[in-house]
Amino acid sequence: MKKYLMNQWTVNYLKTICLLILLNISSASAQSWQETDFITNSFFEVALGFEHRKAAQKVRKWNKPVKIYVEHQVGDAQLHDELLNAHIKDLRDITKLNIRRVTSKKQANVQYYFTSQKKLPDLVRKVSGQRSVKHLKTSVCMATMSATTGGEITKAVVYIAVNQARMHAKLVSCIVEELTQVLGLPRDSDQVYPSIFNDKSTDDLLTGLDIVLLKLLYNANIKAGMGKAQLRPMLKNILNRWRNQGVIKSAALQSRSLALCHYMDC
Numbered sequence: 598m599k600k601y602l603m604n605q606w607t608v609n610y611l612k613t614i615c616l617l618i619l620l621n622i623s624s625a626s627a628q629s630w631q632e633t634d635f636i637t638n639s640f641f642e643v644a645l646g647f648e649h650r651k652a653a654q655k656v657r658k659w660n661k662p663v664k665i666y667v668e669h670q671v672g673d674a675q676l677h678d679e680l681l682n683a684h685i686k687d688l689r690d691i692t693k694l695n696i697r698r699v700t701s702k703k704q705a706n707v708q709y710y711f712t713s714q715k716k717l718p719d720l721v722r723k724v725s726g727q728r729s730v731k732h733l734k735t736s737v738c739m740a741t742m743s744a745t746t747g748g749e750i751t752k753a754v755v756y757i758a759v760n761q762a763r764m765h766a767k768l769v770s771c772i773v774e775e776l777t778q779v780l781g782l783p784r785d786s787d788q789v790y791p792s793i794f795n796d797k798s799t800d801d802l803l804t805g806l807d808i809v810l811l812k813l814l815y816n817a818n819i820k821a822g823m824g825k826a827q828l829r830p831m832l833k834n835i836l837n838r839w840r841n842q843g844v845i846k847s848a849a850l851q852s853r854s855l856a857l858c859h860y861m862d863c
Contacts, residue, residue: 619686630791630806631845633836639806640813640832641825643794656823657744658814662695665776666705670712670720671759677711680772687855688780691808694813704750707779714758725754737761738771742779753779770801777803781814805849809839810832812848836843 608756629635631637645654660728665685669677672725682698689696712720722730725741730794733740742753774793783796791804803811818831839845 601673622652625800625829630804631840631849633833633840633861635827636806636809636813636836637832638847639786639789640810640828641791642789643782643784643792643810645784645825655747655825656781656819656821656828657742657750657783658692658819658821659750660821661708662697664697664699664705665707666699666702668711668712670710670716673759673792674711677757681709681770681776682775684776687697688811691741692780692813694780694815704776707755707776708753709755709757709776711757711759714761716861717756717758722757737765737767738775740775740779740783742783744821745748747824748783750779750781750821755779767801773802775812777807780811782810793819802855805845805852808848808851809845812839812844 607700630639637816640682641654641700644656668679669680685696687833688694702708708724710720710724718730718733722731729739729741736758737755738755740753740755742750744750757768757771757775762771763812768794775791785796787795787797789795789806791800792806792810793797793803794807813835816835818835819828822833836845
């Protein structure tokens with residue numbers, strides 16, 4: 598019997614075809630998220646309020662460059678850097694926000710820790726304070742952020758318990774979700790789907806809905822401190838304009854491109 602060896606190009610081509618089939622199947626049932634009311638309510642769900650405490654329902658966002666200092670307390674630093682750098686680039690492209698890594702804590706307003714489950718409680722206690730420790734529970738990753746009374750985010754911390762994240766196949770989703778949330782989308786919600794902010798979702802990478810939510814948050818007309826009454830007519834106008842311009846459909850295609858690049862290691 599002859600043995601046929603596939604070269605790497607053929608393997609990649611077949612992978613691409615399989616993935617595109619899966620993406621087309623999944624997208625057929627996901628069009629409801631593109632409706633204006635659904636996007637508006639999703640924005641209210643994830644952008645307003647805090648995950649672990651009650652607070653005024655208002656927009657929080659960065660009004661200055663986001664400078665990230667990364668500390669590796671476990672191995673595989675190169676892999677973790679590659680995954681994080683790719684996501685930083687995606688967020689920068691989507692939001693047009695100045696997001697970059699820096700080489701010292703003094704320069705940073707975001708601290709990003711790749712650590713272990715064993716080290717996590719003491720690290721959170723030291724960096725974010727005792728009050729934040731109680732939110733760990735069985736979390737494999739978490740983030741905290743601080744904002745002024747006017748809604749401007751001033752600093753944030755991200756913690757990834759690498760060993761636990763890998764055990765639960767959550768390393769990529771942790772890296773993606775936590776940094777995205779500290780940009781000003783801090784709440785998880787089962788009402789937002791498909792989305793990395795939905796704990797019941799299987800999405801590890803930004804979905805079309807997530808991309809639209811990020812674009813909304815960093816639209817120049819959306820200001821830190823805005824509440825629902827100001828936001829509702831503004832969001833409607835922006836989303837209607839984007840629908841006519843094809844921005845929302847483009848976000849769906851962009852999310853598939855992110856998934857394809859991740860899958861194909863491009």
